[in-house]
Amino acid sequence: MLSKSDVKYIQSLAHKKFREEYGHYVVEGIKMVGELISQYPEQLYKVYATKNWVRLNPDLAKNLTCIYELEDFELQKISFLNTSNEVLALAKLPPFKTEILISGEITVVLDQIQDPGNLGTIIRTCDWFGIKNIICSTDTADAHNPKVVQSTMGSIFRTNIIYTDIVTFVKKQQGIPVYAALLNGSSVYTTTFQFPSILIIGNESKGISKEIKELTTHPITIDKIGLAESLNASIAAGIILSHMQLH
């Protein structure tokens, strides 16, 4: 049974303000919730599942102390998807960090990425390439927005996503090469990347802001053969990251 206050609580998590106030965010679907329960139980708060899901996933369901069995129509009521997908979980929002030590080979810095799908895809791609730290400008979309979470496909559980003043952040990392995808840089094919380094990805339509451009030590370009004016921000990120790994 789903109470009215449960519905209200979950729906409120569409908004950043309430996610931060309550410390929870929504994760949906068999795959991502399954991963959350089995691999990251310390990040789990509550599970809302259909009777069918509970019947089909006895191993996942048995150790859960906080699970609510719902009718299909009840799950649909709290789902942010067009068609709800058997199970919805509330996960714990990671503690808010503003300070970060650069670790690993590449730190990705996002300069006002606005589309939730792009942000989620960038987080997923970073995770594929083993990048732990993603630094977002404060005007980047919120990573715990339900749409972003869904498109990370679980990578949200494994990456550190930090919102901060990226100009101050990049300035602090003195001596570290700062790569950025620009339309008039060196070819990504011939660049010999140095590590540790920072890779900046800019806004979908405006690109990289002026202040950040000035801090870029190595502008790089993905060679264009055809006629498209630009690449999607997440595609550019994926291509550059794949070439950075090559060296």
Place this chain on the structure above:
Amino acid sequence: MLSKSDVKYIQSLAHKKFREEYGHYVVEGIKMVGELISQYPEQLYKVYATKNWVRLNPDLAKNLTCIYELEDFELQKISFLNTSNEVLALAKLPPFKTEILISGEITVVLDQIQDPGNLGTIIRTCDWFGIKNIICSTDTADAHNPKVVQSTMGSIFRTNIIYTDIVTFVKKQQGIPVYAALLNGSSVYTTTFQFPSILIIGNESKGISKEIKELTTHPITIDKIGLAESLNASIAAGIILSHMQLH
């Protein structure tokens, strides 16, 4: 002034059935409609614009024989965007093709790409890399769906998108290498690509279908360093295409 029948007509173009019946599709926004008018006038059918757009774009507006000036609220009524963006055009659907001659270095084959954003982004990425022909399985999302069109960012005007039985299509291209993104192929970093060739991109969750897998002569893999289970289909396409260009 916008008539009721105009509104009905434009709204019906959300559906493939009516796009095919009427031979038109919707293009929105200052950037894409501007490109359509100035560079591809032969593909243009009608323009619906706010008075403000007409005032600000005299060079684009002056030669249009079929333009309707609307109030902002009228444009919002026919727009498929959450917030309408000054101008909406109806473009002519290209003639339906099922037969295609392989031309150029790379032909991209899409095996049941379902997400409109992914499809649009793949079309845009192909255009960036100079790929003209994109062959889609009949269960791939429709390229002239308003969401796909928007995410192509104009590349829909420059690419040939053909829906056909891709198994039959690939079988016909005897002797041409067939590359496909799989989880257990050769590394994309060390593969020496041959041309002309076919690159297959599979469904977002199911990957490449069994029949197409059997036709693949060169399975390739994007080396994984981190923990994400998979990459987004459009990211995989972008990364592989960028490495194919390297050779």
